[in-house]
Amino acid sequence: MLSLLPESLRHDRRLVWATYAGLALLLCLLPFLVDAGMxxxxxxxxxxxxxxxxxxxxxxxxxxxxxxxxxxxxxxxxxxxxxxxxxxxxxxxxxxxxxxxxxxxxxxxxxxxxxxxxxxxxxxxxxxxxxxxxxxxxxxxxxxxxxxxxxxxxxxxxxxxxxxxxxxxxxxxxxxxxxxxxxxxxxxxxxxxxxxxxxxxxxxxxxxxxxxxxxxxxxxxxxxxxxxxxxxxxxxxxxxxxxxxxxxxxxxxxxxxxxxxxxxxxxxxxxxxxxxxxxxxxxxxxxxxxxxxxxxxxxxxxxxRYIGPLQQSLFGRVAVDPSDLRMLLFGMGLVLVMLFRPEGLWPSPKRARELHPDSPDVSRQEQEDLYDASR
Amino acid sequence: MDILLQQIINGLILGSLYALVALGYTMVYGILELINFAHGEIVMVGALVALAVLAGLAGTGLPGPVMLVIATLVAMAVCMVAGLLIERIAYRPLRTAPRLAPLITAIGVSIVLQNLAMIIWGRQYIAFPPILDIQIYELAGATITNIQLLIVAVATLGMIGLVLLVNRSRLGRAMRATAQNRDVAGLMGVDVNRVIAATFVIGSALGAVAGVLISAYYGIGHYAMGFILGLKAFTAAVLGGIGNIPGAVLGGLLLGIIESLGAGYIGDLTGGFLGSHYQDIFAFFILILVLIFRPSGLLGEQVADRA
Amino acid sequence: MKMRLHMILGVALAAFATASAAEELVRIGLAAPLTGPQAHLGQDIANGARLAIEEINATQPKLGGQPVRFELVVEDDQADPRTATVVAQKFVDSGVKGVIGHLNSGASIPASRVYNDGRVPQISPCSTAVAYTHQGFDTTFRLMANDAQQGAALGEYAAKIGKRVAVVDDRTAYGQGLADEVVKALKARGVEPIAHEFTTDKSTDFTAILTSIKGKKPDVIVYCGMDAQGAPMARQMRTLGIKALFLGGDGIQTAEFIKLAGTATENAVGSSPGLPLEKMPGGADFEKRFAAKYGKIQLYAPFAYDSVRVMVDAMRRAGSADPEKYRAELAKTDTKGVVGHIAFDAMGDLKDGAVTLYQVKEGKWSAVETLGGSSR
Incomplete structure (x- = not known):
């Protein structure tokens, strides 16, 4: 379970438990907060x-x-x-x-x-x-x-x-x-x-x-x-x-x-x-x-959903359907993530290091290994 | 008997369309070992661009076939640029990345193209204008139209042209070298990037032609027309042996005939237990069976599977 | 940020409310696809309902002596079953007194459960699946002839044309539901369909099934599906030399159908629930008022308009906008609307809903005959 937490927090046991308690409380109260607010x-x-x-x-x-x-x-x-x-x-x-x-x-x-x-x-x-x-x-x-x-x-x-x-x-x-x-x-x-x-x-x-x-x-x-x-x-x-x-x-x-x-x-x-x-x-x-x-x-x-009315108030008409935009964004997300951040928005630290090493030499070596492996 | 003949003709026409699209898949796969998921969408773009051009030419009074040629040329040009851009932006940077990466971008590009087309051309179906005189010929009780004959002719010419290109031209030799071993080809003085780009451009141009023919034949164009078509064409390419050009055509024709005969006779053969609602399943079953039992396809060479 | 936006909205709403404090505000929800492939039909419904609300508000309405003002809250269900339940939940939570919608049966059915749990009456102006009103909910009503009524009309017409009838459906909830009713109606008249073939709502090539049907020498081919498939199908019938009559439901009885297939549609017959607009008792007048504000009627605007009127009438009779009070009155509705005579049966279905058949003549739909409904 520890791996859910950022590394810096992991040494202090009390802090760990406090974080978990806070998270648990938030998750329990969330529907009521959301209900009241939105x-x-x-x-x-x-x-x-x-x-x-x-x-x-x-x-x-x-x-x-x-x-x-x-x-x-x-x-x-x-x-x-x-x-x-x-x-x-x-x-x-x-x-x-x-x-x-x-x-x-x-x-x-x-x-x-x-x-x-x-x-x-x-x-x-x-x-x-x-x-x-x-x-x-x-x-x-x-x-x-x-x-x-x-x-x-x-x-x-x-x-x-x-x-x-x-x-x-x-x-x-x-x-x-x-x-x-x-x-x-x-x-x-x-x-x-x-x-x-x-x-x-x-x-x-x-x-x-x-x-x-x-x-x-x-x-x-x-x-x-x-x-x-x-x-x-x-x-x-x-x-x-x-x-x-x-x-x-x-x-x-x-x-x-x-x-x-x-x-x-x-x-x-x-x-x-x-x-x-x-x-x-x-x-x-x-x-x-x-x-x-x-x-x-x-x-x-x-x-x-809010984009439709927003466009309405900004341009006086709905230029792009929000539901059209949804799949377009998904598709672009897939392409962009693969190109620039193949490890995803919130990667595991290990994988991030693998894909973005400190030195370019390591990067090249890794790429070549992968290329060889894929052949 | 005339019904059976008609079903075979139906299958051949459908199969020729699959074959034209399959050529694009097979070329790219042959050289990059990449399933260019977006190829089906290129076909769609070709069709919709041609329809837009035809709408623009509506008032000019040009004869129908001339309009069709102009529209096809414009569609080919647009698709060639699109193919080039896709290769440059979405695939080239990932050429050395793990296998999963270009595959996911390919799916992403496909979704992007589909939704862009939807935003540009809207969600409605677009009618193909009545610029062509449809002639119906009778043949032993079955019918065939001039557009259908055109489709068969174009598919045949496309295949022959590609075979000649790959086997006889300088570019073709470079392509074969690149497909065999990219690094060594590069060392031998082949400009690998150019060769791969050229492959995409040629494949996309063929895709555009397929798109125009499809919209002319069925009379409609639509932003979602490419996806299922792409899947079926890919199945055809796999069936014939992916990477093999005559194989793509053979696979396309076979798949077309199987679908046609299947949908036409399955209901009567199974006494109504199964029906034509399973038409779309045939392609997937064939795909799965071929991949499991003969991954190299009908005309492909047996190569050891590289993991 | 989100919270702040809501606060601002809240303040704005409060300010708005005090401006007309004397009147009580009664809010009615409207759910339809406002984006996506059916957006034009969804807008049509929304506009029809808007017109009704405006006209009612102009009469300074009172409920039980208390002056009220009606407000339409419009939400987009994207024609998606899951989104429909989210929208329904939104309506129930925000305390709307009734809901007009949804367009698609696939959206209306899951949403109706949320409305029933929240005790909010729902009138769908155009969901035609039989199942929608047959769930045992007392809050679901519909203002249009359902698939059973339309299928019966198509079957009746097909049987009149010839004894060799082939049925094709597109395996959507709409197409399959309609096809089953057509087959039922045919069998009731002693006509056994010579073939029942299938396609999908994404297909373009129908040559295989059409050739198979051709081999059975049909008089009529009934297609239960949408115009985008019906059009190429009509074309392919021509090139295959099939002379049978092309007959379809409201999915093909559209201007798109003729536009997409041109001359191949000549003589095709399509049905549509309701009376033709020019035959509706208040049709011409309604068209004029609607056109002045929103332009051309697509299809469903009169049904949405009448849905609102019927709901508000029930509130008037009950003297309250409280759903528990006016729901019983709604069930007892017996009135004349733009679309014709309106009364609900025990299920909440429109009693004796009319179905009209149209034929393509020289590139235009023209009414042939009306079956059922108040025209008789």
């Missing part, structure tokens, strides 16, 4: 930000840790979402509780991750990207069309009236009455999502520092050397796919329960690219960076 809508946006943090951390395992470019990540998100929707809605009349469905969603999504990963293991980075993209589209096309001959997904209409998450027999979406204070639906979801996000962060951190995590990094940096070091690259890569997919599956289940409605149009390629942007912009492989990326890119479109 309205409940922003609490809902906060909920989505947490959801995307989970998704981005999942993708980060595949892309950031193991260096496997996955352009079909949204497929696992979709699997989790649809699994929840099918097993907890009037569609089949099944109403399983969420504490069964979320782990089940993680397991099934993980299985899909392995199924997808297995045939692609021998492929190089760019082929892998295209194949995962293809898988993502195939899953979406099936979701869109599996309403006949047997109606499994209800096709393009999507599945509606999905059960909200229930705590002690009460639906979370209606809010919680805790005696001393009443939580609204979005507030209650915030705390649920926060708990799961913290759990996700914890798992991600433990993975990163584990044998497996080091094996992933070894594969990312040089697969041949990794094999030479005795790493079973096949199993380790499959594990990366499975772990990443599991996070996606849980995220999907939460999305389903929170929205109450899923349809294939929520799981397009653009969604995959958005999650990828979060990972890349934040800092591939660096957990705090990825969290920052996810939060920033979730809030960005909401802030862009």
């Amino acid at each position: 309205g409940r809508t922003w609490v809902r946006i906060l909920d989505f930000a947490l959801l995307y943090v989970m998704l981005a951390l999942g993708l980060n395992i595949v892309v950031g840790f193991a260096g496997l470019l996955d352009l079909g990540y949204v497929a696992f998100y979709a699997v989790g979402a649809y699994l929840y929707a099918i097993l907890a809605s009037p569609h089949f009349g099944l109403h399983l509780p969420f504490w069964v469905l979320l782990p089940l969603g993680a397991a099934i999504a993980g299985l899909f991750g392995m199924l997808l990963g297995a045939p692609t293991l021998r492929l190089r980075g760019d082929y892998l990207a295209i194949v995962t993209l293809g898988f993502g589209e195939i899953i979406r096309i099936f979701l869109n069309n599996l309403n006949a001959p047997v109606n499994i997904t209800n096709g393009p209409q999507g599945i509606n009236l999905i059960d909200p998450i229930q705590v002690a027999g009460l639906p979370l979406s209606k809010g919680l009455d805790l005696g001393i204070l009443t939580l609204s639906g979005v507030h209650a979801h915030y705390y649920l999502f926060l708990t799961l996000t913290l759990l996700t962060i914890f798992i991600a951190l433990r993975l990163q520092d584990s044998r497996i995590g080091r094996a992933w990094v070894a594969i990312r940096e040089d697969e041949v050397a990794a094999v030479a070091m005795g790493i079973n690259t096949r199993n380790i890569k499959l594990l990366a796919f499975a772990m990443g997919a599991m996070f996606g599956g849980v995220g999907g289940g939460l999305f389903s329960a929170f929205q109450g409605f899923v349809s294939p149009e929520s799981f397009t390629l653009m969604e995959s690219i958005m999650i990828l942007s979060m990972v890349v912009l934040g800092g591939m492989g660096h957990i705090p960076g990825v969290i920052l990326g996810a939060v920033a890119l979730t809030l960005l479109p909401e802030l862009l």
Whole structure:
């Protein structure tokens, strides 16, 4: 957990704990502060930000840790979402509780991750990207069309009236009455999502520092050397796919329960690219960076909303649609970050040193090594 | 029988369009081992530029084919510049970076081009003006139009031209040298940067022609028309053996015919269990199968996979 | 910075409110895509609603004896299901008394759950998916014939033209929903579709499915999807030598369709919910008033206009803008609007919604016949 803090703060134990306590308090109070200052809508946006943090951390395992470019990540998100929707809605009349469905969603999504990963293991980075993209589209096309001959997904209409998450027999979406204070639906979801996000962060951190995590990094940096070091690259890569997919599956289940409605149009390629942007912009492989990326890119479109009226007041008309600008900014972000700051906005100190060494000689040497390695 | 013949013709036309776009992918991949994701968007830019030029020429009273030629030339010029800029700005600085980096910029460039086009030309579909007389010819119960014949002709000429260029010209020799080993080619006096830039320019020009033909054939242009097309063309290039020019054409034609016959007959063959809604899946399945079982494609040479 | 901006806005609002302190402010939300590919339709809805609000305010309205002023709060849902719920939450939190919207069924359905939880009545002027009103919510209403009504009209018309009918849908929620209703209506008339083919809302090449249909010798091809695909499809029918009638829903009954495919659209038939504007009881007058302020009507403005009027009327009858009080009155609505007779059934659907069929004649849509609705 320590790696979340800047290095300078790490020696002083008391300071460390004080920082954590302050952070914990802030996270607990955040929805109330946001609610009071900016309205409940922003609490809902906060909920989505947490959801995307989970998704981005999942993708980060595949892309950031193991260096496997996955352009079909949204497929696992979709699997989790649809699994929840099918097993907890009037569609089949099944109403399983969420504490069964979320782990089940993680397991099934993980299985899909392995199924997808297995045939692609021998492929190089760019082929892998295209194949995962293809898988993502195939899953979406099936979701869109599996309403006949047997109606499994209800096709393009999507599945509606999905059960909200229930705590002690009460639906979370209606809010919680805790005696001393009443939580609204979005507030209650915030705390649920926060708990799961913290759990996700914890798992991600433990993975990163584990044998497996080091094996992933070894594969990312040089697969041949990794094999030479005795790493079973096949199993380790499959594990990366499975772990990443599991996070996606849980995220999907939460999305389903929170929205109450899923349809294939929520799981397009653009969604995959958005999650990828979060990972890349934040800092591939660096957990705090990825969290920052996810939060920033979730809030960005909401802030862009103010650009429309702003243009209206400045120029008297809306010259550029805010929603047009959103994807343009994502695309430019991807290009600019890769060109000028490939380690991301908030990189791990180690990676920043690798990519921006003190002496130009080291830089040249590093580049040549990489070039040789890529050949 | 006439229905089967018609389906094969449909597939050949669609396949010729895939082939034209696939040529661009295969050239760049052959020389840089980079999937130029943005190539599909270049095709889109070509189509939209040509449509804008045609709209500008609307009142001049020039004969239709002349207008089409002017529009195509302008579109080619714009796309060549765009291709050059993309290579210079987004790919060249990353030529020695880890593999993931240029791939991510390629996706980024693709998104940027698409959204720029959307801001410039708007989100609506743009109509191709009725400047061409469409002739319909009957052939044993099936039909084929003059535009369709033009598409086949251009795809064939494009392939032949490229093969000659690569195998017979000085530039072609430099390209082959660069593709084999960039460093050694540089030592032998090949201006590697120029050769790579030339590859992008030629690929983009072909992309522009493809874009114009597509919008003329289907009668519309749209900012999002390039992405799926690009993916399918890439599949075609992989199927034929990426880096191999006749392979790209063979792959394109095969994919077109598979899609056409697949969508046309899958419903009746499976008794309605599967239907034409799975048309777009064929390409992805082929892609995955080829990459897994024969990554070098149909006409590609078996080379050891470099990790 | 953010907080400061809000404070400034707050002060400004407060100053504004004191200026007209005598009247109570009743705010009504409007959600539609104001950016993106359907922005023009979203603006159309917003403008229709704006006109209604202005006209109502000009009459110095009173609710239960208390003078009130109505205000329209417009938000962009980007036609995206997730954004729609964020906008809905915004409306519920800010205490709007009712919501007009959304445009797309994919946005209206997830949003309706938020409105129902917040007990805010919602009238969608143009979401046509059947499922929208069939969720068991008492807060959802719709002012337009739904897909079932439109599909029935298309099926009825197709069956009249010939017995060999092929159906194509674009696998969107709209296209597939409509196609299912068309097939249902055809079967009810003893017509078994000779083919049901599929495409996507991003395709341009339909030769494979059209050739397959051609082999089955169709009289009519019903296309359930949008104009951008319908246009190339109509062209390809021509080049493949298919003589069958091209029939489609409101997705193709647009000026774009004719513009994109030119002469290939001649004789194509498209349906549209509602009466043609010139046949609407208040259509000509409405068009004049609308044009004076906002220019040309795209499509949905009259429906949005009537949605606001119906909602405010219910408030008047209840003598209150309190949603719990006027909701019951809203359900009992029985009035004549610009679009025709307006009354809701138990689900909140428009009773006996009209569907009009148009045919392309010399490059223009002209009304052929109207099925259902108050014209009978």
